[in-house]
Amino acid sequence: xxxxxxxxxRRGPTADEGGKKFMGFAAPVTIVYPRIESLDTILGSTVKxxxxxxxxxxxxxxxxxxxxxxxxxVLSSGGIMGxxxxxxxxxxQALSRDPKADEFxxxxxxxxxxxxxxxxxxxxxxxxxxxWFERVYRFYGVEPVWETKVT
Numbered sequence: 001x002x003x004x005x006x007x008x009x010r011r012g013p014t015a016d017e018g019g020k021k022f023m024g025f026a027a028p029v030t031i032v033y034p035r036i037e038s039l040d041t042i043l044g045s046t047v048k049x050x051x052x053x054x055x056x057x058x059x060x061x062x063x064x065x066x067x068x069x070x071x072x073x074v075l076s077s078g079g080i081m082g083x084x085x086x087x088x089x090x091x092x093q094a095l096s097r098d099p100k101a102d103e104f105x106x107x108x109x110x111x112x113x114x115x116x117x118x119x120x121x122x123x124x125x126x127x128x129x130x131x132w133f134e135r136v137y138r139f140y141g142v143e144p145v146w147e148t149k150v151t
Contacts, residue, residue: 035099046103047075047095053110059087069145072136073104077113086118089125089133091142108140116140 039061047055056077064071072089079085095104106113117136119125125132137144 035097042073045097047073047090047106048103049110049113050105050107055106055108055110055113056088058104061092062089064145067145071133071145085121087121087124088113088116088118089136090116091137091140091144093145094140094142 042061043058045058047058049055056075058073059076060074061070062072062074063069070092073092073095075088075090076085077088090106094108095106097104108116116139117132134144
């Protein structure tokens with residue numbers, strides 16, 4: 001099975017290749033295959049920025065139970081042996097992962113990440129505090145999943 005994305009482009013409306021006729025595309029077509037992973041392979045994954053600086057480790061995921069979408073990867077960062085560590089919710093769409101790598105990338109400077117909205121392990125944000133979660137999305141420049149328009 002092929003993973004990742006592929007792009008196809010045909011010439012003309014009925015290009016002839018080896019005696020076979022194909023319908024032409026007006027624009028390139030990208031086929032994206034799903035990447036389904038178990039929670040065990042995601043939790044504990046390292047998150048680095050584009051320059052390779054360590055930002056944290058995926059501690060947990062937050063899920064919108066109404067839609068079934070993963071909304072946040074919660075990164076743990078700082079502290080020593082769990083003491084003084086902070087949790088940083090990061091919009092799931094802001095994280096990327098090379099299919100061949102075991103780590104995630106977040107395109108943000110380390111100094112910027114350290115000022116991101118965060119919380120302590122014993123004080124998770126209230127699930128109905130939508131304004132707080134929207135502030136997290138805006139911090140990373142991502143549109144909240146509940147505001148995404150379906151066309």
